[in-house]
Amino acid sequence: MDDLKRAEQVLPKRLYEKLLDRLKKHNIKGKLANKVAREVIKEYERAQQTPGEAVGVVTAQSIGEPGTQMTLNVFHFAGVAEMNVTIGLPRVIEVLDARRTPSTPSMTIYLKGEYAKDEKKVRKIAAELIEVKLKDLISDTVMDLLNMRLLFTLDKGALRNYNVKPKQVEEMLKKVYKNADVKLLKDGKIRIKLKTEDIGEMYKFKSKVLDTYIKGVPGITHVLPIRDKKE
Incomplete structure (x- = not known):
């Protein structure tokens, strides 16, 4: 049959x-x-359940035990700054409430072939995925009110970690701020000169430019490479 x-x-x-x-x-x-x-x-x-089975108690146990285990797993990641996601009991509550938008949405991506075995390639892919803004790449900001310009000192360590070239930063800023004079200086600083004499506008522009998108997937704030124990 x-x-x-x-x-x-x-x-x-x-x-x-x-x-x-x-x-x-x-x-x-x-x-x-x-x-x-x-x-x-x-x-x-x-x-299926046997007639007379206390299904309510069984259901409560079935939800309670995994929920407790999830809460315990939270403490295993206590020292990992990147694990800033809603897990444990708060996540169970979100699921049961059927909330339209989770507080910290996350996605698991499994790599294939050679990319799954080479740690350097895994970290390179992670660096390409994460959203990088100008504020993530600078170590110092100087506001020159006399000449109405901003000077940003690029952090070499951050550039290396995010796999970003100084020229790439300059090109992106030029693309976004076409009315400003953007230039990469020889000392590695980014200079942005504004066509305004309004100091208030200068302060507003500074906050805006620090939040400028440079590379990566918009919305992805953290990428945590981990090895699956089953693999």
Whole structure:
């Protein structure tokens, strides 16, 4: 007996009809259809309970134990600054509340082939993903009100960590601020001269330029390379 025929005998009529509808909708036939039916039967049988079973208590235990374990796992990452994500009990509450927007959305990306085995390549990819702004790349800012210009000292260590070239910073600033005179100086500083004499505008521009996007994927503030124990 194939699994589809067995599903007709085991599953409730409504569930069986829903299974057939989904198989037809996704054009699933033959061996794959039997495999899907087999998995549905398996999950259906797992969900069954003995009449009189205290399902409420079992459900509470099933949620409580993993939730407690998640909370314990939070402390394992206490010394890792990058693990600034909502996990543990607060995350369980978010899921149960079905909140439209999680407080700290996250994504797991699995690398393939050579990229999954070479630590240097993994860290390089991580550096390309993270969103980098000008404020992440500078060590000092000078506001020259006499000449109405800003001087930004690029941090060589930050440039190296984020894999950013000074010329790349200059080009991005020129692209964004076309009405300002942007220049990369020989000493590694970025000079931005404004076409205004308003000191108030100068202060506003400083805050704006520090938040300028340079590279990476907008919205990704942290990337944490980790090794999967299962791999």
